[in-house]
Structure formats: C-alpha cells, structure tokens
Amino acid sequence: MTSQIELIKAHVLNRLADAAAPFVQVMVDSGTGLKEFESVTFGILLQVGLQLLKRFGQMQGDGDHGETIIDPAPPPGGAPGDERLLHRSQTRITRSIRSIFGSVDFSVYVYHIRNDPNSAIAFRPFDAALQITPERYSPLLQEYSMLFCCEQSFRGAAESFEKVFGQQLSIDTLEKVSRRMGHAAAEFMHQKPAPPADEEGQFLVLTADGKGVPLVKPEALRLAAFEEKTVRPGNRRMATVCSVYSVDAFHRTAADVVAGLFRDPTDTQSSPTCRPAPQHKRLTAFLPATLPDLPDEMTRGATIAMSWAAHEIELRRKPNQILIRLMDGQHSLWSEADAAISDHDGLTVDILDIVHVAGYVAQAAKQLCCPAQRMKFIRERMQRILDGDVASVIRGCRRMSALKKLQGDRKASVEAACGYFEAHSHRMRYHEYLAAGYPIATGLIEGACRHLVKDRLECSGMRWTIKGAQAMLNLRSVKASGFWDEFQRSYHGVRAIPT
Numbered sequence: 001m002t003s004q005i006e007l008i009k010a011h012v013l014n015r016l017a018d019a020a021a022p023f024v025q026v027m028v029d030s031g032t033g034l035k036e037f038e039s040v041t042f043g044i045l046l047q048v049g050l051q052l053l054k055r056f057g058q059m060q061g062d063g064d065h066g067e068t069i070i071d072p073a074p075p076p077g078g079a080p081g082d083e084r085l086l087h088r089s090q091t092r093i094t095r096s097i098r099s100i101f102g103s104v105d106f107s108v109y110v111y112h113i114r115n116d117p118n119s120a121i122a123f124r125p126f127d128a129a130l131q132i133t134p135e136r137y138s139p140l141l142q143e144y145s146m147l148f149c150c151e152q153s154f155r156g157a158a159e160s161f162e163k164v165f166g167q168q169l170s171i172d173t174l175e176k177v178s179r180r181m182g183h184a185a186a187e188f189m190h191q192k193p194a195p196p197a198d199e200e201g202q203f204l205v206l207t208a209d210g211k212g213v214p215l216v217k218p219e220a221l222r223l224a225a226f227e228e229k230t231v232r233p234g235n236r237r238m239a240t241v242c243s244v245y246s247v248d249a250f251h252r253t254a255a256d257v258v259a260g261l262f263r264d265p266t267d268t269q270s271s272p273t274c275r276p277a278p279q280h281k282r283l284t285a286f287l288p289a290t291l292p293d294l295p296d297e298m299t300r301g302a303t304i305a306m307s308w309a310a311h312e313i314e315l316r317r318k319p320n321q322i323l324i325r326l327m328d329g330q331h332s333l334w335s336e337a338d339a340a341i342s343d344h345d346g347l348t349v350d351i352l353d354i355v356h357v358a359g360y361v362a363q364a365a366k367q368l369c370c371p372a373q374r375m376k377f378i379r380e381r382m383q384r385i386l387d388g389d390v391a392s393v394i395r396g397c398r399r400m401s402a403l404k405k406l407q408g409d410r411k412a413s414v415e416a417a418c419g420y421f422e423a424h425s426h427r428m429r430y431h432e433y434l435a436a437g438y439p440i441a442t443g444l445i446e447g448a449c450r451h452l453v454k455d456r457l458e459c460s461g462m463r464w465t466i467k468g469a470q471a472m473l474n475l476r477s478v479k480a481s482g483f484w485d486e487f488q489r490s491y492h493g494v495r496a497i498p499t
Helices: 002-019 021-029 034-058 125-130 139-151 154-165 171-190 217-222 254-261 301-316 331-340 354-368 371-386 390-403 408-423 430-436 443-457 466-480 484-491
Strands: 068-070 085-088 093-099 102-108 121-123 203-214 236-247 279-286 289-291 294-299 323-327 348-352
Touching: 002 021, 021 034, 034 093, 034 102, 093 139, 102 125, 139 154, 139 171, 139 443, 139 466, 139 484, 154 171, 171 279, 171 301, 171 466, 171 484, 203 301, 203 331, 203 443, 217 236, 236 301, 236 443, 254 354, 254 371, 254 430, 279 301, 279 443, 279 466, 289 301, 294 301, 301 331, 323 331, 348 354, 354 371, 354 390, 354 408, 371 390, 371 430, 390 408, 443 466, 466 484
Parallel strands: 203 323, 323 348
Antiparallel strands: 068 085, 093 102, 203 236, 236 279, 289 294
C-alpha cells in the first residue's frame, strides 16, 4: 500500500507541475521576485489541499449504516454478549473540521444510544473512518499549533500560525488544546517502555534541579507553603526539573576539570578524548499538584519528580549497574531522592555538582582575597577539592577568615561556603569519581531548566495557572526528550472501527 501511494503521489506531483507551467511562466514574465512567488504558490497549495480534503471527506460517505447498528465500541463493564443497539440520527448533522488548509463542513449521520435526538451520541462513523476525535481542530492543525505554542506565548503562536497558514486561531482554544494534549503527554511519558538495553550507556544518571514559574496570585498563594525559602519576591513557585539518562565512563584528571572550568586554551594533543554523549535522555518537570491517591492535599513537585525518576530507574537499570545521583546542594531534592530511591545494593553514588562547588569557592574568595589574587585562590582550592582534600580547604578558609578578622556579612559568606562543603563532603569525593569516569557536573539539567521553564514560562508578563503551566511543561518535556512525533501518533491514533 505504501509503495502504491508513493507512485500515485509522484504521478500527481508531475501532473500538477505540468498544469502549473503557464502560471510559472506568467510569474517569470511579470518579473516576480522569489518571495512573492513563494507566497502566492504556498497560498495556491493550501487551496488545493482544502479541495482535496473536501473530496477525501466526501468519499468517506455520510456515515449511514442503517437505522440501527450494534454498538461497535460498547462501554466497559457490560456482560458478555450483552450487545447495545444504537439508533441513527433522524437527519444529518453538520460536522465541521478545521485543518491546516482551512475549514470545511460535511453532512453526516451519527448514532445515539436511544431513538431520541437528544440522547447521547455513542458512535460517529464519519469520525471513525477519518480516525479523528469529535474535536473541530484536525490532528495536524493541533500538532502544528502546539509546536508554535511550545515556543511562543499563545498570542504569539496564534499570530505566527495566521502568518503561515492564513487562519486566525482562538487563543482560548489554543489554551484548551494545550491542556488536553499536555495531560496526555504526562501519561505518555509515564508509560514509555525502557530503551533497548544495548543502546544504554555504562552508568545510569539521575539529576534534578528547581526553577521558578510565575503564577497568577491566587495559585501562588496555594503553593506558598512549599517554598523552602523565598529566592525573590512575587508569585514565582518552584517546578522541579528531573532527568534520567545513561552515559559511558569519561576519565579525566583534576587538572583537566580545572582547565575546563577556567576555559583554558585546549591542547588537542593532551586533552581527554571526546566526551561520550548522554543516551536516551528523558526529561520532565513538575509543579506541586493534588494526586488521585491524595486528593485532599498538595504534593510537592520534587516528590512527584522523584517518584517519576524512581519508576524510570526501575524500568531501565540493569543488574549491578552504577546509579549516579548528581545534583546541587538543595537539601529537599536529596531528601526526596532518598525517600524514593533506596540504595540497598551499595551501587548508588551521590555526587555534588562541581560547578556549584566552584561558585561557593568563588564566594569565599571574594571575601578572603583582593581582586588580583582571587583567580589563583579559586584555582588552587578547586584543584585541592578535586584531589579529594575538601577538609583542608574548609580549614584554610576558616583560618584566613579568622586572621583577617572578618565580621558581619563577610564572615557569614565565608562560613556559608564552609558549611556547604561540610554538609556535602560525603558527595565530594571527586578523586574517586574522576578515576571511575563518573560525570560530576549538572550542565544537562541546568540547560533543561532554562529550556523547559525559563525560555517559555518566564517570558515577560506571563502568569500561569498551575494546570496550564503543568500542561505546557509536559508538552515541552515530550519535545525535549525527542518523543514529539511518537507522542502525536499516540495521541491522535484513533483507529477506524470496522462496520
């Protein structure tokens, strides 16, 4: 069937090209530029597509399969052999479809559960033949509009869609489509099977971080209790971004990492080999929400995220495979990870993100050194930390603070850095991690926070409801994880019911 369609498509394209030759000649003779030619031609193609859609729908028939039929898709729970009789509508109804080519109406029959035009519609033969749901927007229009909405505001998406396809879309409708599709996207991600085992890397990695989402004020007040601390005023509330991926070992020295942190010029002869790419990176993000099992209380986004990660790890982890939990120093994330993912086998390795460590070293350097000495101070302390000598860095910073007789905020800043290192020292055995080839930086999740959350949900003037924001996060997670096409096939995959 596929080869036959391809042959017919090639034949149609050739016929269209031959038929359009006079049009092209006129455009050439009139001195038309390429931009105008593209614009006019694209408009013609959209009109051709609309005419083909009309024929495609008309050739499906009007859905008349007799005055009564046996329900081809009875509701669950019925007794075996208990067939339900459906009744054809007394007259045809108008079935409107809005596609990427434009809007078209069809006159079709539907089937009710009783011989009463006011009773519920149980079967739509026309929709079943076209493999669509009763929504007015066609599957491809929904997909394309959501591609715009995933990257722009709903208003901006509507404007861009109109510019490309010449149709005005309702912002309210786009928001509704986003919520419906976003809800399905979360379920899709949860039901994804494990990737092929032979495509996975040597280590399985869990990483997570938080990013604020600006909410409308009533929604923000609902989530106020979930903030560990107020990072900035306003109605921003934390979404937890989480990723699970696998990666092969990448062996480096402490000097290699320091050179990378300071962006030293690279020596291709002595630099490490090419860094292995993460495999089957799956991303998701969660705001606090009420769960079906706990409908009377709000569950933290970090709790939901770590529950998702635990499911993903259980699905993908191979026997005796090292699991690396790689995050910054946010205590709530580590607590949630401990609650969701236990280390019964001793094969779980916790690693504190080295970039955040460097930030705290720089914080101490600002108080302990003059500007001319700071970079040297940071390099030397980072080298020691990467060599496994965290304790001496803590002692040295406190000694320098005492000798310089720091007071107030300056002393507190140094002490905060030392406290950070002490609290996470068991996650800072970098000499062991580098020797084993483990990843030690959370660049992947930092980039995901910017991409999933900031680039779309934090645009100027935006304020979200919890459900609206979560739906958009779900859609962007599917897209960022590389499952967009597969999800669209799943979401719109309504099979025709034989009649």
